[in-house]
Amino acid sequence: MAEIIQFYPLDAAYKVQDGKAVINLYGRTSDGRQITILDGNFEPYFYVIPKDNTSISEKIEKIRVEDDNQSSFVTRTETLTKRFLGKEVFAIRVYVNLPGSVPAVSNVIKDWESVSSMHEFDIPFARRYLIDKNITPLILHQAEGEYANQKSRAAVFRAGKIEQISTGTLQSPKILAFDIETYSPFDAAIDAEKNPIIMLSFYGENIKKVFLWKKFKTNLDYIEFVDSEAELIEKFRETVENYKPDILTGYFSDGFDLPYIKTRADKYKIKLDIGLDFSELRVKSARETTVAISGITHLDIFKFIKRVIGGTLETYTYDLNAVASELLDEKKHDVSLAELPNIWDNSHENLEKFCEYNLNDSLLTYNLAVKMLPTITEIVKIVGIPIYDVNRMGFSQLVEWYIMKQAQQFNEIAPNKPNYGEVQRRRLSTYQGAFVYEPKPGLYKDIVVFDFRSLYPTIISSHNIGPDTINCQCCEETAKSAPEEKSYWFCAKRKGFIPILIEDLITRRMRIKEIIKEENDEKFTFLDARQNSLKLLANSFYGYLGFFGARWYSIECARSITAWGRFYIHKVIDKAQKEGFVVLYSDTDSVFLTLDGKSKNDAEIFAESVNLELPGLMELEYEGFYPSGIFVSAKMGAFGAKKKYALMSEEGALKIKGFETVRRNWSPIAKDVQERVLEIILREHDTEKALVYVKGVITDLKAKRIPIEKVIIHTQLQKDILDYTSKGPHVAVAQRLKNKGRIIGPGSMIKYVVTQGNDIIRNRAKLPEEVKENEYDADYYINNQVIPSVERIFNVIGYTKEDLLEIKEQTKLEGFF
């Protein structure tokens, strides 16, 4: 008796039951219930391409590997005609009994003489399933089958058939944001083994809660007191269990909150069995820690923002305060966390503001997740990979899985990932990048900016660039090459796989942009997210082709793309100069001109005339007009100069690009100076004042007028002192601390001050408490901290390091203070 249900998949995993792999699709039904759909009708497989079409199927079918009470064997084979990098190939599809049998069986075949190559033996089974069955997360599907009796927190439905029935998308998944505060003495290492969690907050549509285990008088109804840390952790478990979120989100929760909670839970032997199947929260520690929960999507919104939209943000740090300020125009509460341990120990009555702070962090996290959801959703729908995975992928991965999904539809076999040696080889090959026309530093008037709309994607499409169209025999005589990469040409007769995909992305985006013009606000959010996601993805293809880890790697394609890019940007520059514009600056896909007596209208006409000569989808856009701007030269390093400029729009908004971040192992004085200099130059446009300011600081340093706490450098000890082969200053200081009997280990924060003397730096690094006010090495702080933090900024406006150090004039000015 088959039933039909409709549901939105959120995530996919598989389990082995009775010697068979069963896919578990976690999702929500169209009437809002959590559900787990089981599908046992999908078999693991991979491809073998035999040499010279020899028939080795029978031999393959006999493979059987026994190890560790696990049998791996081939269940059947199919012979298929597939495509591989532009050519037709005969491939044997080898089906095996279990996902885990794929490596075992393919290892046997690997060395066979009769085998040309093997493919797609490293695709996670659940992903393979989503690709092959064309199931896209977050889109409405229909399943036919019956409810099953299985231990689970959600209804379980065994499906015979699953298909997409509309383009309807899960509208408002249930999001639960959380945040913890831990007991953490000032500047000691964060140590989950030692220090307890003292507060825990949740925020969601119908929930607002702070738990803590010290009591005080309060009128805040969202505060709930518990008796112990153990009980607090139980509350975490319970709250997630009862709220039943689709998405559990935190800020850096992969790296901090959840691993911390897990460590503390282990201490009390509390099982965090919050998975829909009662499985425990899983912490995986690799280079980057990740945390997964079966059936609940764990979204680390920090990771998503930093990786996927970071490039489009102005902020140069990704701490919650900076990100929330820019994206939400909301801030963290201003409390001093350094005081928390003491207040926790000695004056509970003052804890209230920390509870508010804790809740606010959850609130900000929740708001960020809601704000990002349209973009996340669209990427998930385009790439076809669940939120959890998209959250943890970089651009190259997103592109790769997008191509993988399309490859299946195009009957293409995926190339393999490069092995170690190949990666090494690829890493060594570099090539010429984009054209950069360095601006003369200074202040300018009447600036007009032109941009090639999606330059590299449109070049790939217009010139049919891809690993399967390169240097084809059919076009050898006729094809056009980029002037600076004459040895590569691309087929003019048959459209390549990658150009097809990218053209599709571009045209879909163009269509959406057309619709946006006529749409109301309500639809705008998701349409804009969609066009932006399409753009992000299309823009990543060029980088992907040149990325050493890529399956569809082709440095020849990457070279050709940049060569065409240089060709077209030069074309624009030459033409602009001929028509009397002055070219200020150009980088990759944009050109900055000054009008020099011509009008804005002239500039727009110029763009139109350029467009008449461009092929295919290529287009030069008039980006904007800026009455004034400052250009900062970026003549550091040979490898792609960075964009650094500030423009003032007609509305008075400042557009700043490319100033580096300030790191924690810089002294406060260096951070302060950089911040202030940027402010003076960008806001007040007074370069002289900035110069005077820095000189003042240098003089103050020399005169030891800068207080000692401004010159303390913080560096974290990464491993045990004995494990260091080369000892930096922080290691030397750590050794001395240890000798004094202090407990110092990996993670300890080492504070030091560099003092005067002629020895190497590490022998002059001392503990702040050992250093007298006038003992720090002014020259070190000037040359290694303050100057480097502002040098590039000053280079941009025409001052050198020497100008900053030139103090004669300053000594005279001193009299004014």
Place this chain on the structure above:
DNA sequence: TCCATCCGGGG
């Protein structure tokens, strides 16, 4: 110049 090491986010 090359090689080893650290940062990020979180408290």
Place this chain on the structure above:
DNA sequence: GTGTACGGATGGA
């Protein structure tokens, strides 16, 4: 989990 993980800056030699 049929897998893998970054990119840039600084200091020592």
